[in-house]
Amino acid sequence: MVKICCIGAGYVGGPTMAVIALKCPTIEVVVVDIAVSRINAWNSDQLPIYEPGLDGVVKECRGRNLFFSTDVEKHVSEADIVFVSVNTPTKTRGLGAGKAADLTYWESAARMIADVSKSDKIVVEKSTVPVKTAEAIEKILTHNSKGIKFQILSNPEFLAEGTAIKDLFNPDRVLIGGRETPEGQKAINKLKSVYAHWVPENRILTTNLWSAELSKLAANAFLAQRISSVNAISALCEATGADVAQVAYSVGTDSRIGPKFLNASVGFGGSCFQKDILNLVYICECNGLPEVAEYWKQVIKINDYQKNRFVNRVVASMFNTVSNKKIAILGFAFKKDTGDTRETPAIDVCKGLLGDKALLSIYDPQVSEDQIQRDLTLSKFEWDHPTHLQPMSPTTVKQVSVVWDAYEATKEAHAVCILTEWDEFKNLDYQRIYNNMQKPAFIFDGRNVVDGDKLRAIGFIVFSIGKPLDQWLKDMPAVA
Ligand SMILES: NC(=O)c1ccc[n+]([C@@H]2O[C@H](COP(=O)([O-])OP(=O)(O)OC[C@H]3O[C@@H](n4cnc5c(N)ncnc54)[C@H](O)[C@@H]3O)[C@@H](O)[C@H]2O)c1
């Protein structure tokens, strides 16, 4: 029986391995992690991450050919294929701080693999890493290998959170990069045969190592660039009276452009886009390509601009002050159908409003109070280290309360900010919300999920990203 071990039981390691176990009943899959609480959660009824469909997959395979364990060394030493899906955060100190990927966790995993291995292995990069990382990993493995042969493959993951199981069942492509040697090709074919259990052959792409590593960074940069492009246009729409939804639709019907990923928003979030673009920028700078670095940096700058613009719009519309005013925040996760808050735009928007002394009442159907308080107090990029290495009890922000109901959050509030596109926000009883709010009552829709005209008919002053402005908002212009 082929044995797979995956180091890192996170958002990527957990779901990808669960799906491999489901689709390949003849393969034994063990997911290992140094975080004891995470492994305990994977072995319980309350999985550590919320992802539609994941529960069912895990329940079907766990104990059959899918296992979760903290015995990292044992399972690595027994495996034929070792996936590495550990954190690759942005460096916060030293060379490349604020941009470069911190490969501390990757390097320690590689050294451990070299130490405990007693048989030849295929080592698969699942984490998103800088191009040429495989070369460094190869050096670590071969210098410590005691004659054992390792083949390194790059197999980046393209799943998106909230749709991870769907994406894994039916991927646009699986990408496998390897050495262009007979041994490298043999390793590629071995990994290919795992995916071939359910992915059509023409969707399994094979490339050299560096192309696979770079394709992952490039794909995320292209995706994020589309959002920054439409968000840049959204600012112009507000200034001119155009409607960003109509513009995006018109632009997206060009088959060369395509309709997806053109939703204007308060800004993109998530653990990947910003981190991976910063990493790309750093690699360009290191390779003497400052113009290319500058080009990609703009994607992040527009994203930061979009979040700032939103905060400024809220404050400017409310007589230029939100001091001691209750503002309801609906949605804190970085997108719907996930409880993940890593780099969520809600963090920057909330911090901006708190900077203007607002009192925030936050509701998200999947995010706990503890998580929100941590997010509002952690330093930039600190979130991307294994949870057990993060500060245990950071101070709480007193102007923030977290409630478990949208009606409670909005009661007696001056304004509502919608920051995540949860479906339930479309169907709230807005008349009831209006009746219980201070007047004038404002709604700032950062995701364009509510029907502005219906809300205006109730009496709200409404701001929707990239939509024609209400007279009130025109009269109170925001400085970007
Ligand atoms: N989250 C996504 O949607 C996504 C998608 C594609 C790629 N990626 C990439 O995949 C990688 C992992 O991301 P994630 O979201 O799963 O992160 P995560 O923080 O959810 O999980 C990483 C896990 O690795 C564990 N870990 C770290 N060092 C370890 C070690 N030496 N031994 C054993 N376990 C160790 C941590 O405890 C943690 O549980 C990152 O490089 C990320 O950029 C993420």
Ligand SMILES: O=c1ccn([C@@H]2O[C@H](COP(=O)(O)OP(=O)(O)O[C@H]3O[C@H](CO)[C@@H](O)[C@H](O)[C@H]3O)[C@@H](O)[C@H]2O)c(=O)[nH]1
């Ligand atoms: O038209 C859009 C599409 C997305 N977003 C926002 O962009 C962010 C990222 O969304 P999405 O890409 O759907 O989720 P992620 O889970 O971050 O997935 C991205 O990052 C992963 C990690 O690398 C990749 O594997 C995926 O392919 C890539 O889509 C979220 O805040 C979304 O709300 C928009 O604002 N407008």
